[in-house]
Amino acid sequence: MNLLRIYVKSILRGRKVLIYTFLLCFGLIIYVPFIMIMLRSVGKNWFGRLWLPPELTLDWYRWAVEVTKIFRITANTLIIAVIAVAISTLIGIPTGWAFGRRKIPGKELLMAMILLPRMIPPIAYALGIAQVFYRLHLVNTHFGVALAHVAICAPYAILVLSATIEGLDERVLEASAVCGANRFKTFFHVILPLILPGILTSIIFTFTASYNEFTLTLMTYGKDTVTLPVRTYLAIGEGYWEVTSAMSIILVIPSIFVLFMIQRQVTPEKLVGGFKGV
Amino acid sequence: MNDYMIELRDVTKRFGSIVANNRINLGIRRGELMTLLGPSGCGKTTSLRCITGHNIPDEGKVFIDGIDVTDVPTHKRELGMVFQNFALFPHMTVFGNVEFPLMIRGINKRERGELVEEALQLIRMEEYRSHHPRQLSGGQQQRVGLARALVYRPKVLLLDEPLSNLDAKLREEMRFEIRDLIDRMGITAVYVTHDQAEALALSDRVAVMNRGKIEQIGTPTEIYDSPQSRFIADFIGLSDFLEGTVSSIRSDRGAAIVKVDDLEIQVVAGPNMEVGKRALLFVRPNNVELFSKTHEGGTNTFPGEVEKITYLGDRNDYRIKLSNNIRLRVQSDSKALFRVGEEVKVCLLPDQCRVIV
Amino acid sequence: MRRGSNLRSTGVTLSLLLPGLVCFFGLFFYPMMVTVVRSLRPEGSDTGWTLVNYISFLSTTKARSVIVLTFMLSLSATLLSILFSVALALILRKKLGGHRFFRLTMLIPRVVPGLIGALGLLLLFGSRGWFNLLVMGVFPFVEKPIQINYTVPGLILFYTWLYFPFTALTTLSALESLDPGIEEAADVAGANKWHVLRYVILPLIMPGILAGSVLTFMAAFGAFSIPLIAGGNYRPLSVEIYKQIDLTPARWSAASARAMIMAMLQVIFLTIYMRILRRRSR
Known part of the structure; x- marks a missing residue:
């Protein structure tokens, strides 16, 4: 001391x-x-x-493009990420609304349950997902891999969106109703613009999570759905460090873009937030 | 040795291009309660922070007990301080909070316990010793703050707007409690506030600050009765201002005549008044008397018309039109009631009309 | 009437919750159950119940060393992260020139894929990496490159690099939400900087530190990609699980049993940790 x-x-x-x-x-x-x-x-x-x-x-970049088919793989990664983000957001909005605005008995417990996939090591349920998806022939499809990603992305989306929706000003909604807007109009003209920043945050985070996801992809990928992280892993295993490096540089560019977005759009603390109450 | 406990000499403090303190000279005598009074942004808190050492002056020196402490870090200055937001340690009990300064000073446990108990008795909080600050009301928290500041007998007690987070009624009670405590301890105190009523009620002397400068230092009576600038007259209490020129001085009677438009108003003669010079006359609204128009009048009695009335409970607030250019605010007893549009006589009591040159 | 609207409102709530619940049960709960069932089946069979998968793993000495290694790695990384984060947060709080840049820097390990971070660290600390070149250049008595990659200290370093931002961010936000008046009060009361840190700042930000370090710990405990490529012969539980299905034929039951053990260990540990955290913040 x-x-x-x-x-x-x-x-x-x-x-x-x-x-x-x-x-x-x-x-x-x-x-x-x-x-x-x-x-x-x-x-x-x-x-x-x-x-x-x-x-x-620049040979290694040429190799990366020709031998490892990096464009194919980038396309795979992006397709999977987009599907995963779309599904997660579609799950996140109604569920986030329920958590943010409606009375639910045992809300905290239910929230903790929804967030459970973030607390259990992914490898544990990735094993189960792999077995289920084999049976359903979802393995080696873009949709299948994306669905596996949703397991980890959706809790993020629900967390971020419920916080946003909880922060909505009740009076604005009432004002809209008083002005004669029906539910549908209220949603599209009042609520949606208000929660748009939250949706954007949620999209950024779920995209990052899906783009970087390795464990769940490794358990569900096939030769047609190789993603960038998996390809990087395979390349490291094959021992071509130079090619791996070239691929990594390509892989890291979107991450830097995301970092830039985070800095501009949202408080970075949200990236880890939401666990204080668990 | 001089008899100042705290002295600021030519203290200047800038924040970027803003001069928060502009050559402040201030001496606070031993055992005196000095208030720094001024609107927000006037630099009073900056001055206080120069005393604590949280601000280091760009120019000038700070003395505590005759020693130059300009470069001495805060924790070695032996001060006690009470904060506006109480600033109690939320993770410690009341006892722990009060004990903290003693623990830091390495005083042994037994002695510490005695001193803390003594301090808690002084503020009548013995039963709350194991409560946490968040379990206490605002007034109780501030009393604990006082105990924490006083427990180690500091040379000076500093109070930074200690009452402004309390509600009005409690504020008044606490005023007397603080004054009483300071008297009993015989400690030198510096009190910062923007509330003039608080300053007048509490202080031995008041330093009124404006735009980084001290405008006037004096006892509460001096400040209230003979303000030396329009700012002070305006800031402390209510004032009517009339601008005119001095038309004659009768020094034998200690009076002068100031001509405002075509009204000739008799005022208390002041130093450096000269015939023909412009003068700013001020009078407190409650030192103006209202009579019905049949009143025969006397010195400084002028006809006028009621323009507006505001009911204030114990008094009425009138706006009186004396002539096209002159309007007066008058406060008087709510028993005598005049109506809007009514013609009245206004009497500005001559010994209450003063001139700021 | 009242009752009807209540029922309807419950219905609306439920249908709003439905997507989240479907996701939870379909993509988490059901797969977990599949894993549980699989771990209780004899290897390669879909019928019969057995505990042999658990027993055969737990009875080996290797099992103990794997579990100890997993805990050791994640706990050391967590402690290192706390030390580092507190120092970093105390510095960044001062808002010195360039603090925005460093705030952003802090996020990088969380934003880039972990595999790439690990690759870069392997290159940096490899025998031909800049780290060893620097050490050998500065200290002439170091003749052979220091072996960091594929060692336990190396893994701890990698884990810390990747997972400290959780702790650093919560620590920093706890520190910045402190009332500056409280520190000034301690200061005026005679406390020097060390006292202020020890008796005021640290106790007050402890809940923030602990909340963040839970995240660091969980991430480190479940870490998979890093030890997979940078672990060498040191295999924590996650890699141990994967190796079971990487065999031909894949040993799904053995892997599932190990996964259940891992999940249970994590839940037990988290429960204890949360209990400490709650007591602390009370």
Whole structure:
């Protein structure tokens, strides 16, 4: 304890220098891995103790496109993500509405139940999903893989949307009813625009979850539904690190785009939020 | 040694381009309760934070007990402070909160217990010692805040709008309680508030601040009766202002005549008044008397017409038109009632009419 | 009449909840039940009940080492994340120049696919990676590259890299929702920075830290892709499960039994953790 105390004191004394050193190290450990991938994806004959690759090449990207059929795989990934996002959002809006606005006995318990897939290791129910989907011939179809993703995406959507809908101002809805709008009109002209930011947030998060999902895909994919994360895993297994790096760079671009969206659209804290009450 | 417990010398503090404190000079005597009074944004809180050390002045020096503390960190300044939002430690009991400053100072447990009990008795909160702050009412929380600030006998007690989060009735009770506590401890205190009634009721001296500067320092009576600027007259209490020129001075009677339009008003003569010079005359609305139009009049009695009446319970608030350019606000007993449009006589009591030059 | 409208309202609520419930039961509950049943069937058979899948796994010494490894990895990563997050949050709270950039940086491990993060870390800490080049350059007595990849400390580092944002974000938001007046009160009362941290800030943000660290722990406990590619010979439970169905013929019953054990361990641990958390925040 005393040692810690002295240490903290010294940090506080020489603080600016130490603080910036800390932040620098933090920045380095987060970003350098990506620089390493980037260098590996364009380097040739990079052996031994060299800081930078001696020759540059785009061969690995060509390989990634030709051999691993990266465009096919990207298309797979996106199709699956779009289906998963659409289903999750369609589940999330009514269920989120029920949680946000209607009286439900034992609401918290029910919510905890809905969120259970986020608490149990995915591999545990991925085993079951794989067996069920085999029987239903859903394995190796885009819809099947997307449906498996919904298991993990829908809780996200419900969580985000119920919070948004709960935050709706009751008076606005009443005002709309007073103005003579029927339920249908109220929904499309008043409610939908109001919850649109929430829907967008939910879409961003479910998309990220589906795009990055590995475990559930690995259990349900087939040769026609290889996604980017699975292909990356297979490539690492095959030992082609350069090609894997090139693929990773392609795979990471949408993630950076998402990061940009998150920063612009929503408070990043929501990315992990919603678990405090469980 | 001088007799100031706290002294600010030429303290200037800027936030970006805003000058929050502009060359503040302020001396607070030992055992005195000094109030910093002013509208929000006037720099009173900045001054207080210069005393605590949460703001470090850009220029100037701060002295506590004759020692230059400008560069001394807050925790070594031996101060006690009470906050507007109470700022009690939510994870500690009442006892823990009051004990905290003693624990930090490494006082042994037995002595700590005695001192805390003593402090709790002082604020009559002994039964609440194991409650948490959120279980207490606002007034109780602020009393605990006081106990926490006083328990280690600091040199100075600082109070930052301690009553503004309480409801009106409680506020008045707490005023006297705080004053009483400070008197009993004989401690020097600095009290920051925007509430003029609070300042006048509590303080030994008041420093009125405006736009980062101190406009006037004086006892509550001095501040109320002879404000030195229009701002102060306007900010403290209600005032009618009339602009005119000094037409004659009768120094033998201590009076002067100010001509406002064609009305000749007798006022209390002040220093540096000169014949022919412009003068701003002010009078408190409750120092103006209203009579019916048949009243025969005397000094400073003028005819007028009632334009508007607002009922305030114990008084009525009239707006009286004296001439086309001059309107007066008058407050008087609600027993004598005049009607809108009625012609009346207005008497501005000569010894209550003062001039700000 | 009243009763009728009540019934109708219940009906509306139920039909609104329906999609969520269908999703829960169809994609989570039913598969879990399938897994439970499968774990109780003899390998390769659809009839008969047996506990042999559990017994044969749990009776091996390997089982114990796998479970201990899983816990050890996730607990160490959680503790490291807490230490790191508290320091980072205390710094970022000050809103120094560039703090927005670092706030965004904090999210990166959560936004990019975990596999890529792991790949980058493997490259960085590999024998030819920049880390070892730097260490060997700075300390001449280090002659051989330090082995980090495929070791337990390496895995802990990778886990921390990937899962600390959960803890860091909740810690930071707890810290920022603190009333600054409370710290000033402690400060005026004579507490130096260490005292303020120890007696005021840390106790007050503890619920936030714990809430975030639960997420970090859960993610680390269930981590699959990272140990799969970066674990080498160290296999936590998730990889152990996968290896059972990666065999030919796949051993579904054995895998299911292991998955049930893993799920139960996680639920038990979470329950204990939540209980501590509730007591703490009371």
